[in-house]
Amino acid sequence: MTVELARALSPRGELVLRRRDDGALELRVNGVFVMDDRETSSEELLASATLEAVRRPDRVLVGGLGLGYTVRALLADSRLGQVVVAEIEPDVVSWMRSGLVPSILDDPRVEVVVGDVRAVVTDLPDASVDAILLDVDNGPDFLVYNENSAIYSSDFLITCRTKLRAGGALTVWSSSASAALEAAVGSVFGTCDVKPVPVDLQGRPELYYVYQGSS
Numbered sequence: 001m002t003v004e005l006a007r008a009l010s011p012r013g014e015l016v017l018r019r020r021d022d023g024a025l026e027l028r029v030n031g032v033f034v035m036d037d038r039e040t041s042s043e044e045l046l047a048s049a050t051l052e053a054v055r056r057p058d059r060v061l062v063g064g065l066g067l068g069y070t071v072r073a074l075l076a077d078s079r080l081g082q083v084v085v086a087e088i089e090p091d092v093v094s095w096m097r098s099g100l101v102p103s104i105l106d107d108p109r110v111e112v113v114v115g116d117v118r119a120v121v122t123d124l125p126d127a128s129v130d131a132i133l134l135d136v137d138n139g140p141d142f143l144v145y146n147e148n149s150a151i152y153s154s155d156f157l158i159t160c161r162t163k164l165r166a167g168g169a170l171t172v173w174s175s176s177a178s179a180a181l182e183a184a185v186g187s188v189f190g191t192c193d194v195k196p197v198p199v200d201l202q203g204r205p206e207l208y209y210v211y212q213g214s215s
């Protein structure tokens with residue numbers, strides 16, 4: 001039997017954290033599946049692809065805390081000095097702080113900022129981070145929050161690029177192939193590396209994607 005662990009309302013809608021009858025922890029927004037803790041390979045690949053691409057991964061910014069898999073994979077690398085996590089939903093952070101979701105917040109290298117990743121990135125000093133990792137939505141073609149379309153635009157990608165140090169990288173998660181995102185990353189960074197990630201969604205094979213540009 002699926003058990004609801006927590007429910008919250010935000011200006012963007014309704015968030016639900018639930019334990020499915022197969023034992024998995026699942027996050028849903030406005031009734032839409034966002035992620036679970038069963039299939040986390042693409043969230044972890046977002047981190048590993050970044051760590052491979054960046055010359056010196058010391059200070060990085062992650063957009064979207066979710067269930068913490070991308071951040072946890074980053075923290076496994078001892079070269080990481082600081083991970084700033086921008087998370088728009090305060091309840092997602094509270095659920096992790098309270099232990100409803102296994103926490104990565106007690107690692108002294110983690111700083112969580114509750115806010116829109118667009119504002120958090122814009123407020124960074126230029127050339128101040130080695131990597132920016134974006135996993136805030138289901139990708140440009142399946143948005144949970146319509147306002148997030150701006151995150152995949154050339155304008156915001158240009159802003160991201162100005163915040164990267166030399167040898168840095170921007171890596172973006174998407175639940176589907178997006179020629180527009182590939183073109184936008186390519187136009188801002190010169191080239192776009194696309195990594196398809198085969199995933200198993202409760203018995204259904206799917207492909208997720210990671211798009212990357214290096215500075």
Ligand SMILES: C[S@@+](CC[C@H](N)C(=O)[O-])C[C@H]1O[C@@H](n2cnc3c(N)ncnc32)[C@H](O)[C@@H]1O
Pocket residue numbers: 034035043044063064065066067068069070071086087088089092115116117118135136137145148
């Ligand atoms: C798919 S989850 C992230 C999964 C994460 N990579 C992991 O490993 O668990 C997306 C997260 O981004 C947050 N989010 C959505 N829009 C955002 C925005 N504009 N700025 C910051 N966080 C946002 C959501 O509340 C959610 O927690």
